[in-house]
Amino acid sequence: MTPDNQAFARRNIYVLTAAQALGAASPPIIISLGGLVGQQLSSDPALVTLPVSLFNLGLAVGTLPAAFVMRQIGRRNGYLLGTGFGMAAGLVAAWGIFAASFVIFCIGTFIAGFYAAYVQSYRFAATDAATGELKAKAISWVMIGGLIAAIIGPQLVIWTRDAVPGTPYVGSFLSQAALALMAVPVLLLLRKPKATATAKGREDTGRPLIQILLMRRYMLAVAAGVVSYGLMVFVMTAAPIAMVGHGHSVDHAALGIQWHVLAMFAPSFVTGHLMARFGKERVTALGLLLIAVSAIFALAGLQLVHFYVSLILLGVGWNFGFIGATAMVTDCHTDAERGKAQGANDFLIFGTVAAASFFAGALLHASGWQTINWMIFPAVALILVPLLWQSARTVPATPAE
Template sequence: MLPTLSPGRRDAWVLALCQGLYTAAISIDLTLTGLTGYQLAPDKALATLPFALITVAGAVVTLSAAFLLQRLGRRLGFALGALAGACGGAVSVWAVMHANFWVFCLGTAAVGVFQAFAGYYRLAAADAVGAAEKGRAVSRVLAGGVVAAVLGPLLAAWSKDLFPQALFAGAYLMVCLLGLLSLALLLGLYRDHQTAAAAGPQAIEPPRSFAEVARQPIFAASVANNVIGSAVMMLVMTAAPLAAVGHHHSIDDGAGIIQWHMVGMYAPSLIAGTLIQRVGLGPMLFAGMALNAACVAVAMASTDLVAFYLALFCLGVGWNFMFVGGTTLLAQSYRPSERAKVQGLAELLRYGITAAASLVAGPLLERYGWAGLNAAVLPLLALAAAMTLWWVAAQRREAAVLEQA
């Protein structure tokens, strides 16, 4: 039974369930789409196009999704995103059964639309509660991916042979069903409550220009942690299986490393919100950066299998701390009248830079090796630390002014 302590918390639990369903669905797509594309492509050079379209479609739609969520309301907007995911799964089933590569591309692009809308689940949960509860609301939603991150690939392996005459079609049927289940939860249980405590005194203030919002230290720190944390994670994660195989570990070892990494990405969400309330947002963010730095140190020190597992686990936990903390800062950086604009542009920036990181991972690994690629992460972490220190200093100045008043 869903907790009903408050409408905002209830909504957060519904979104956590939807996050789990989305994570399971996208895990299936990410696990099998490269293989399916290779199987269907008329030219094998196009084999990775369906996989790329998931990210590209998400990036293209993410800004429009923010304004659509504002116009339609989050309940209907999120339902529309889940419906796109279900349709994407269904189209992919048809495409695989009929061996149609271009229709399959259409299906994976629709799943990318689902991804764009689901990216706002955590922000919706943060907007529904007061400032003190935002970190816990964000971590609660991301915790929905803990089981799904492991279950998705297992579900893909179990369902890919459901239709013997069409390999992988059964897995995409699972994507369709997970999207439909998410749709039912959103329409049946989600209400998008916005309490007075969540809105705060800024609710009646007019919107500022994006440039004015972006000049705030809190916004700079939020973007630094969300964008840099995600880019670092994608860069190292994308290269890790290739590096593991290149250092004489098996393909199954590479898959196991990523699965362990995904546990690190989502499991800390069970306690991240509580940690923010107990130790503070600043220490949480710096702990995330330190864990990313630990990943670099371990990766540069050894290429043993244990080192790969430890490095990628540290990377996952570090991303979680930076992402939960960065999202909490982002949710505090805008007025309600600015929500769609600021959230949309911040997510577009994160999508674009993360996609670029995934594209350069292979060339960087090929040219500089596993140690060199990890070393390239350190300047990015230093930039994130500088932006976060700027926000911490501004926060302390504001506290000093309040004490003197």
């Protein structure tokens, strides 16, 4: 990569990091308050986590359309469209709370998932103009924006949840809409990478998607992302409800999510360096092991320290597991194939995440917090063995393998 191209790539990385700080602040608001608002508005205890589950469903449903839109009108225009979903989501959710309508509130969180589908692709956009070592580090750098989001989101919950007298939490979702609006001028600074010779000529679409899906390395990368993200959401969806249910306050629950989200993104300062030194598969495997350790702490007791330590370890494990899996995906496709390969990866991951989120609420109501954490161990074991086998391979593979 020439110095000019490297400077161009770094500039886009900085822009996307700032956009990530604003866009990734919305999910902590929904996760911290979705179940609590669900308790307030729903008469069925089994449905209290439905707003969070619908957010994850919207994220899953939105991934493929978002990928298609960005192929048609470009990353920047697609991301600006995404902020429109973000603003609408916050306004609709606030309206649902104000009108005491569980259905309207759920529609708002579902729309928020569409915005998140665009935000999730920021990590891939950071690699568009990057090559070599910068390509692996680019993902981690953009995810550092989530560290800022981890502070913004939960703090907005605490500062604004009583901002509208008589209607708790309305202010928090209005702030969610404001965050999306603030992302607009940031995303306007994003620039499109210079067209390559291939792009200027006849468009090369690469291999069919089915051929990419059947690659062993691609399947392993997707499976690692599914397990890392799915388990994180499975536990995180239930955690605030479990904390309040076991005698802790709403503020304690919000702070628990804040510590968790901080732990999700703080390791991004070193994750890229660790992958460059030890390999993507080894870092991903470490992430899965930390997720298993988080379950051990959760099962040790129900005091705040048990919840907090468990959520922190869960966040660190997610960082290593998910960023490592994302970097593994980027090794499995060419530039021409990135849209379909990355879109399919996110669809499979967030489809599973949505299912895990729905299942978490019902399982928490039926069987309790301990059962949720016991289910982590078999899921980790299922993917850890092939991942460790892959990490032992020393011969580098090409994207076509």
